Amino acid sequence: MLKNLQFATYRFTLQAGKQGVELPPWKASTFRGGFGHVFKKLACMRADEACVKCQASSVCAYGYIFETAPEEETGGFMGRYEQIPRPYLLEVPVDRQTYYEPGEVLTLRLRLFGKGIDYAPLFVSTFRELGNSGIGKGRKPYRLNHVASEGVRREMDRMVYMEGGEQTHNPIISTGADVITDLDSANSDYSRLILFFETPLRMKWQGRYTSDPQFHIIFRNVLRRITGLLHYHHGLDTSSENFQELLQKAEQIKLVRQETKWVDYDRFSARQDAKMKLGGIMGWAQYEGDWKEFLPWLQVAELTHIGKNTVFDLGRIRIGS
Structure with missing residues (x-):
């Protein structure tokens, strides 16, 4: 199942x-x-109309990327999704830098999954237009210097856009098989x-x-995230x-030590016209038990992220030694 996951990672240099x-x-x-607003302006056929009322929502790029809702219960492990997993996520620098001098470079990554990869050119156009419109305090402009498609190990790049040139749609498409380390050669x-x-x-746990980062709670989120991406964006019935x-087996793996804290991030939702708190745990946790069978899932989860609001770069996990 894990080997069916397809994704493409793009490095944007601003x-x-x-x-x-x-x-x-x-x-x-x-x-x-910022890019959600610009994406809608570029892709939406009826930008002033709510997606739920739009007759074109089923064929609209914006509707698919941002607004698609499950039509029915999927059954099986996944049950009912309040909101299906989006086929993309952002990864931004986790440093606390807030001001970038004129000419200073900022790098971020966009990861697209399954059918979402087809929309990569629209994301590139969106980030370019967002730079013209401006971002952050005072809506100050930036330049999109270039965009590269990255391999899993980042050992190779494929340029898909250079400032002033034409963009191409020829990404490096990776699969879950490219991520999973040979268990015999990995940490013994x-x-x-x-x-x-x-x-x-x-x-969430029990609603x-x-x-509490108990391993079985972590793994339930891993399962839900990956099976959701496969079901909705790869056409694979995982129900x-x-x-x-x-x-x-996950319940047998014990949490033995942790150093975590709850961190809240504030954001303003223009669609809901309200300030929202998006919080979660940061830090690390140590577990004991036979976790070899879970390693492939965790390796893929490093790329998919887990939990809620992954599009905002939440739920980024890393396997330690």
């Missing part, structure tokens, strides 16, 4: 304009809000595991947000898969 660029510490929210100690939560991990045995 250069601050003559006025510089001023961003909040949590940059992902600003970029997501499968009794102890450390997971780093590099950006806030926002997850409530939790700050009949039985994960009960795997979940029972």
